[in-house]
Amino acid sequence: MLSQPLLLLASAVSCRRMKLLLGITLLAYPASAWDNLVNMRSIQENGELRIESRIEESIEPVREKIRDLKKSFTQKYSSVKFLSEKDRKIILVTGDTGFVSSHLTDKLMMDGHKVTVMDNFFKGRKRNMEHWTSQENFELINLDQIYHLVSSASPPNYTYNPIKTLKTNTMRTLNMLGLAERAGARLFLASTSEVYGDPEGLLGPRKRVAEIMCYTCVKQKGVEVRVARIFNTFGPRMHMNDDRVVSNFILQALQGEPLMVYGSGSQTRALQNTILEFAQLIRKLIASGSEIQFLSEAQDDPQRRKRSLNKAIFYFWKELEYQVNNQHIPKPKLARIRKGWIHRN
Numbered sequence: 001m002l003s004q005p006l007l008l009l010a011s012a013v014s015c016r017r018m019k020l021l022l023g024i025t026l027l028a029y030p031a032s033a034w035d036n037l038v039n040m041r042s043i044q045e046n047g048e049l050r051i052e053s054r055i056e057e058s059i060e061p062v063r064e065k066i067r068d069l070k071k072s073f074t075q076k077y078s079s080v081k082f083l084s085e086k087d088r089k090i091i092l093v094t095g096d097t098g099f100v101s102s103h104l105t106d107k108l109m110m111d112g113h114k115v116t117v118m119d120n121f122f123k124g125r126k127r128n129m130e131h132w133t134s135q136e137n138f139e140l141i142n143l144d145q146i147y148h149l150v151s152s153a154s155p156p157n158y159t160y161n162p163i164k165t166l167k168t169n170t171m172r173t174l175n176m177l178g179l180a181e182r183a184g185a186r187l188f189l190a191s192t193s194e195v196y197g198d199p200e201g202l203l204g205p206r207k208r209v210a211e212i213m214c215y216t217c218v219k220q221k222g223v224e225v226r227v228a229r230i231f232n233t234f235g236p237r238m239h240m241n242d243d244r245v246v247s248n249f250i251l252q253a254l255q256g257e258p259l260m261v262y263g264s265g266s267q268t269r270a271l272q273n274t275i276l277e278f279a280q281l282i283r284k285l286i287a288s289g290s291e292i293q294f295l296s297e298a299q300d301d302p303q304r305r306k307r308s309l310n311k312a313i314f315y316f317w318k319e320l321e322y323q324v325n326n327q328h329i330p331k332p333k334l335a336r337i338r339k340g341w342i343h344r345n
């Protein structure tokens with residue numbers, strides 16, 4: 001009989017314990033969950049902080065660059081370094097208003113050099129260079145035309161160093177053609193009457209190669225080219241030692257020395273009928289008492305090279321007509337020309 005109440009008591013006790021245990025568990029769970037939550041938050045926050053600081057670290061140099069850039073924009077690059085003439089280089093940059101080249105120019109200018117830039121503004125922009133335009137070390141060239149008057153026609157000049165003459169006429173012509181192509185500019189080549197002369201000569205054949213280079217670039221690259229074969233030019237600023245016939249005879253006549261005619265003097269040039277006649281003319285014009293002396297014939301001396309203005313007039317007339325027709329300039333009426341109101345020269 002005793003065991004019954006004991007059992008009941010025991011079960012009552014364990015029931016209370018269970019309840020107690022259950023109560024404690026119920027209380028402990030939310031507490032630990034809260035704790036976990038708090039922990040997780042702090043881990044997350046720590047992580048976020050670390051990420052943020054890393055981002056900050058990597059962004060800082062970019063920010064610095066932006067600050068520098070802003071500063072440089074407000075400075076307008078006015079504070080270029082001063083370089084003495086010895087250290088200051090004269091630099092040519094082509095394609096300058098483009099992206100890379102415009103930054104290179106900034107660097108060179110800031111370092112104090114004298115920079116000339118050349119561009120046809122095909123891809124670049126003038127705006128990229130505007131901040132330099134008032135700076136005295138800076139020059140911007142936009143090319144439309146190149147006059148390639150390379151290689152002197154003076155015999156002592158081009159015979160002095162034949163390899164230099166060869167290089168000047170060939171390599172420099174190619175370089176200039178490349179520049180003309182790049183800049184979209186028209187190139188004028190000063191060729192010579194010598195291309196009609198001796199095929200072994202020192203100047204003529206080299207100039208002929210230069211001409212061929214020009215025509216090849218016209219065909220293959222569409223470069224606009226003009227070639228003029230210049231005949232026996234002379235005039236003020238010609239060098240005393242040029243050693244061509246005009247300056248030689250004038251100097252000899254002025255100094256009262258004999259005028260030296262090579263060969264018989266029957267050879268012709270564009271400037272006079274014969275060289276002998278030319279010597280006589282100079283002597284008369286200068287009123288010189290100089291004699292005329294005949295020396296042996298010069299080597300490979302072309303005997304006949306004379307002007308024919310008829311052909312030149314014909315081509316100029318055709319060209320003028322073409323230009324008038326294409327520009328829609330009203331042609332003068334024939335009656336007005338006849339009356340003498342408009343002169344047709």
Ligand SMILES: O=C(O)[C@H]1O[C@H](OP(=O)(O)OP(=O)(O)OC[C@H]2O[C@@H](n3ccc(=O)[nH]c3=O)[C@H](O)[C@@H]2O)[C@H](O)[C@@H](O)[C@@H]1O
Pocket residue numbers: 152153154155192193194203230231232233243244245246248249260261262267269275298301302
């Ligand atoms: O300007 C030109 O077109 C050319 O002039 C000269 O070629 P050349 O035509 O022979 O011209 P000069 O040297 O002035 O001679 C002209 C003629 O006068 C003669 N001459 C020249 C000089 C002199 O003192 N005496 C003389 O009788 C020459 O024998 C030649 O027949 C140059 O050699 C070429 O490079 C140049 O392209």
